[in-house]
Amino acid sequence: MHSDSSDGEGRASTPRSDFIASMVWIVFGVVVAIASWNMDRLKSQDINPYTIPGLVPGLLGAGVVIFGLLMMYRAWRQGALTPQGDAGRRMAQPGEWQRFLLVLAPCLIFGGGLLGHGLPFWAAAALFVTATVFILQYRERKAAGQLLRGFVVAAVIGLAAGGLITYVFQELFLVRLP
């Protein structure tokens, strides 16, 4: 069956990474189960005891613990604790993490800071697209000696995207923008 995880070269997970993940799942499940057990049972409202709010979350927490234990057992059987437990792990491609952080940072700044905090949407959008396109193409443009051209292209795309999205959503389809 097709997996939509981007595996690249090597395995997405190894017995050891599954073993570590299983511990996280078990802790998470236990925390959820305890929180559900301690949840108000609304006795003051004299509700039916089979309808307490913590019932389903508690059962789900227990389910997560069981699945986590199964995953831990499987990883252990596959040799998670042996020296070969991490063999075949997919290695990040050169520059993958750097690019990830370069993409993540402007997205978080835009979504968490710029959006809805006073700046008009079109301006925030233009700023975000210009900065992101410029950052992502910086190395390539610098190597080609086209930094200024790269910035102009990024700015044109940014302004066009900001203006067009604002017009289509706000004016044409009457959708409220942040």
Added chain:
Amino acid sequence: MLHGLEMLGSAYLDFLNFTSIMYGLGGAFLGILVGCMPGLSATLCIALLTTLTLKLPANDAILILICSYVGTLYGGSRSAILLNIPGTAANAASCADGHALALRGEAGRAIGIATSGAFCGTLFGVLCLAAFTPTLAEVALKFGAYEFFWLALFGVTMSGSIVGDDPLKGWLMGALGLLCAQIGQEGLYAYDRFTFGWDQLSGGISLIPALIGAFGFAEVLTILSDPVEKKLVEMKDSTLPRFKEVFQYWRTVLRSGVIGVLTGLLPGVGEDAGAWMSYAGARATSKEKEKFGKGSIDGLMAAETGDMSSIPGHIIPCLALGIPGSAPSAVLMAAMIIHGIQPGPMMMIAHPQFVYHVVAMTTLATFSILLFGLFLVRPLLYVLRIRRTFLMPVIFLLASVGAYASASRLFDVYAMLVIGVGAYFLRKKGYQMAPFVLGLVLGTLLDKSLRRGLVLSDGSIAPFFTRPICAVLAFVTIFTMLMYIPLVNRAVKGAMGRLKGLVFRRKPA
């Protein structure tokens, strides 16, 4: 019967006007564009268009969404054939044979086969949609809390088992989705669960921002962190659909249509299952098995017919039971609710005409993709040449607007960001998003059904296992999970082996 046909005819007439046809063509056009771009899924496309069409009348909005749904899956075959990257997960089965044909200089022929397979598959699915939705809705009227509890659990379990390579990870994601659905005010007493005193969390995690995060933002991060851009195969031959090949491979088309609709009926399984199972079916029955994966027409036709016929298949349980068959149909269901139409068993009573409207909308979508397949293949391929460093920031911008617009809450944008980053890391470790999404959709139903059922039975769990439909669903769900325990698996396989041996020994006598 006659009344149903009359309503179907009236539904078709309702959409035979300039505005509806333009909306349909526009939706399909946008869908094909999004589908062409690797990584951008039907879920993201429908979620973004849901926010864009918020102010339109319900029928027009749902028409655009259905046409974009069909268009996205159809468009996904282009990048599978020309780039060897599936445009959507559902087109992965088309990669091997489609790209092999393209490398042989038959890219146009491969696209033509994909178009004819997609058209026939969707049309077959539409017939099933019209025939089975009212019947299933009638049966579902007899369902109570016990049946709905098992349906919800069955959906999440099946989704976890079938999507991806590791059922255990699928079930964990399903449980995580169900747990996320418990956040906020619960449905019986309006008690705040897991809100930690934060008012914004009382409303719970909305489906559309969560889907945009899981399928949109996570995909933007994945695509942009990968520095490799793939090369497009040039297309020189004719791209016209090959209906001659449809007649030649009519058995494949029919078989794949049936498999696609049947997999579509299973909650949460997704369109890719329809494509892969149809592909496997075609391979098993083909006389030219060795050609599969090396440019087999049979294989490409099966994969495209299977994934497209599963679209109407997914819409059937969505309309009749209120349980979506896939992530895109979950967004479609959310859009219907936003527009005041509650899918589920009561739909045939509250909005009987709407079911037939959906049939008409899907038919319009089918003819729209045929039209684009006939006349606009080459111009639409220019989208594949746009550099992703230009495109992805704009997609993120649209994702932010999409997350915000459905409820005008900045909190939804933050939720989208958190879910997107989480989904990025989880996908890297082989966890699938489809069971999570289904869990998020079905969590409320599961919670309410279990508690209501327990009240009705005064705390007894017997009705959850003794009612006929419950017994079947409970058996399949529990058996699927138990089979994962090595001890049980070995015991069952041993018993099956002994049973086979007994039958085999008795046969000659």
